[in-house]
Amino acid sequence: DAGVTQSPTHLIKTRGQQVTLRCSPKSGHDTVSWYQQALGQGPQFIFQYYEEEERQRGNFPDRFSGHQFPNYSSELNVNALLLGDSALYLCASSLTGALPQYFGPGTRLTVL
Amino acid sequence: GIQVEQSPPDLILQEGANSTLRCNFSDSVNNLQWFHQNPWGQLINLFYIPSGTKQNGRLSATTVATERYSLLYISSSQTTDSGVYFCADLGGSEKLVFGKGTKLTVNP
Numbered sequence: 001d002a003g004v005t006q007s008p009t010h011l012i013k014t015r016g017q018q019v020t021l022r023c024s025p026k027s028g029h030d031t032v033s034w035y036q037q038a039l040g041q042g043p044q045f046i047f048q049y050y051e052e053e054e055r056q057r058g059n060f061p062d063r064f065s066g067h068q069f070p071n072y073s074s075e076l077n078v079n080a081l082l083l084g085d086s087a088l089y090l091c092a093s094s095l096t097g098a099l100p101q102y103f104g105p106g107t108r109l110t111v112l
Numbered sequence: 113g114i115q116v117e118q119s120p121p122d123l124i125l126q127e128g129a130n131s132t133l134r135c136n137f138s139d140s141v142n143n144l145q146w147f148h149q150n151p152w153g154q155l156i157n158l159f160y161i162p163s164g165t166k167q168n169g170r171l172s173a174t175t176v177a178t179e180r181y182s183l184l185y186i187s188s189s190q191t192t193d194s195g196v197y198f199c200a201d202l203g204g205s206e207k208l209v210f211g212k213g214t215k216l217t218v219n220p
Contacts, residue, residue, distance in 0.1 A: 043208030056206040088153050099143040103155035
């Protein structure tokens with residue numbers, strides 16, 4: 001039973017660039033949520049995708065956008081990168097948005 | 113939205129000691145999860161415990177939803193228990209709201 005997978009593991013970008021992070025949910029799950037975790041903090045909710053639609057969004061600017069594909073995998077896109085976007089980005093999957101949510105290993109983004 | 117407060121923020125133990133971690137919530141607890149984040153950043157599910165008590169090996173958790181708190185017990189701690197422990201709840205929405213975590217260090 002494959003768990004949640006994310007790619008890439010690490011990423012280094014410069015300010016102003018754009019980045020795409022990818023997530024494949026746990027087998028049988030149809031809902032993907034994205035979280036940003038700054039150093040020393042708990043994860044913060046970015047948004048959730050279900051049936052290829054953004055179902056709920058946290059307090060993040062429009063520079064953060066996403067997509068969910070028919071196979072339930074998802075992408076997180078961040079435009080016009082800022083230094084403050086440096087963080088661990090976590091993807092979680094669940095069944096119809098219910099708990100429990102299962103997390104992937106994360107993508108560590110560094111913006112220089 | 114719901115606020116989550118975890119205590120203590122830091123905890124240092126000798127191997128073999130027991131510990132209790134606490135989460136307090138500003139609103140009713142509906143769908144509480146406990147996680148362990150390892151040094152590589154992976155969030156590992158420990159318990160999904162909206163109410164009552166569950167045990168898994170040396171770990172157990174208790175949630176008292178009416179009093180808005182949850183406890184995580186770690187017995188006979190091992191160095192591999194080190195890391196950050198988070199609790200989180202849906203709080204009536206679709207998003208998990210996390211506390212700031214308890215950083216546990218278990219020394220040999």
